[in-house]
Each structure stands twice: as structure tokens, then as C-alpha cells.
Amino acid sequence: xxxxxxxxxxxxxxxxxxxxxxxHSTISxxxxxxxxxxxxxxxxxxxxxxxxxxxxxxxxxxxxxxxRKSSTLILHRATLRDAAVYYCINTPPNSGYxxxxxxxxxxxVTP
Amino acid sequence: DAGVIQSPRHEVTEMGQEVTLRCKPISGHxxxxxxxxxxxxxxxxxxxxxxxxxxxDSGMPEDRFSAKMPNASFSTLKIQPSEPRDSAVYFCAxxxxxxxxxxxxxxxxxxxxx
Numbered sequence: 001x002x003x004x005x006x007x008x009x010x011x012x013x014x015x016x017x018x019x020x021x022x023x024h025s026t027i028s029x030x031x032x033x034x035x036x037x038x039x040x041x042x043x044x045x046x047x048x049x050x051x052x053x054x055x056x057x058x059x060x061x062x063x064x065x066x067x068r069k070s071s072t073l074i075l076h077r078a079t080l081r082d083a084a085v086y087y088c089i090n091t092p093p094n095s096g097y098x099x100x101x102x103x104x105x106x107x108x109v110t111p
Numbered sequence: 112d113a114g115v116i117q118s119p120r121h122e123v124t125e126m127g128q129e130v131t132l133r134c135k136p137i138s139g140h141x142x143x144x145x146x147x148x149x150x151x152x153x154x155x156x157x158x159x160x161x162x163x164x165x166x167x168d169s170g171m172p173e174d175r176f177s178a179k180m181p182n183a184s185f186s187t188l189k190i191q192p193s194e195p196r197d198s199a200v201y202f203c204a205x206x207x208x209x210x211x212x213x214x215x216x217x218x219x220x221x222x223x224x225x
Contacts, residue, residue: 044154
């Protein structure tokens, strides 16, 4: 599966927008881009996914580069509850593939 | 939808004992994944099943670890004998087929081997 690269950590002020980058230069043409986050003492939870077009949902927005080699998860107004580790992974179109998580980005939100 | 259910939530055992972790995936999901998480190594994929069949167990640390999925609604991860370095949080996750389908994680089992 395609390997992703994310910064180890980022910091944001509360109420400010946060842009979390992810590089996936070896992504195949049919791989989806998924984002998950893991709050302290919990299992990872799904945030958003996309293929080619930008996506919005109630939690976040996903901006995908035109060449699909990178993407950015956007939290429009960070809250203290958004402090978590954010993971970006690429998933093949069919089942039966390993879904490997990297180290993710640890987001710190300060009041 | 009860989500992915793991048991027990916490397990404390002595070195050398057998440990069995359990997982009930979401009904209708046909892929199941076992992960282990530690501070040092992050979230590691141990093994995954597709339609109850193990597809790739290359992440299983050694022969002391084994996993089974006897039916679509139940899976176990067994460690025999357990060692202190097995202490970690073990997560089970499931999803339906298709690349757009998200993974749903359980709350994990925190294993402490003394």
C-alpha cells in the first residue's frame, strides 16, 4: 500500500483554522485518501475520505492536490476537543489489502 | 449499530500465561483487522481477514501470536505464552469491502503483562 508522510506534530490556537498536510507521492490512480484521528485513550475514528475532488463533511474538509500526490485536512475552527493524532492513509479500491497507519500528526490546540 | 466490540477492556496477566483477546465486528463488515499500539512503535497492523480468511499475517510478531476468525461475527487474538514486551493496546477494526469504506475501530484492549 502507498506510504504517506506527515509532520510529527503541529500546534494551533483555539478557534483558528488548521491545515494538516499529507504527502502520498506513490499513490496509485485508484487509491482513496482516508483521514482518521485518535483522541486520547480512544481508538482511531474516521474523519473523511476522498478520491479526486475536494470533500466536506461536518467534521472537516479534505483538499486533494490535482496530481493527487498530496492532500490537506482542514479543520475550520479548531477546538480543544480536536487535540488528537491525525492519520492519513491510502486505501486501494478493493478489499483484501493491508491498511497500514504511520505515526500521524499530533495536533496540539492551545486556548 | 453497536460498533466494533472488544473484550476485555483491560487485561493484566503474568508472564507466561495465555491471553485471549476477543472482537465482534460490525454486522455486515467482511474485513477485519487486528492492530497493536505502543508509544514506541505506534499503530502496527498485525493481521487482517477478508471474508473470515486470513490474508496477511506478516505483522504478527512471532509464533506466540495467533489469530482466528471462525465466523463472520467473531475473531480472537491469542498470545501464548505472554511476555512483558507484549504490553500494549490491541485494537480490532472492521469495514465493508471497497476502498471508500471507512475502518471502524473498537475501544481496544489494554494488555499489561507483568
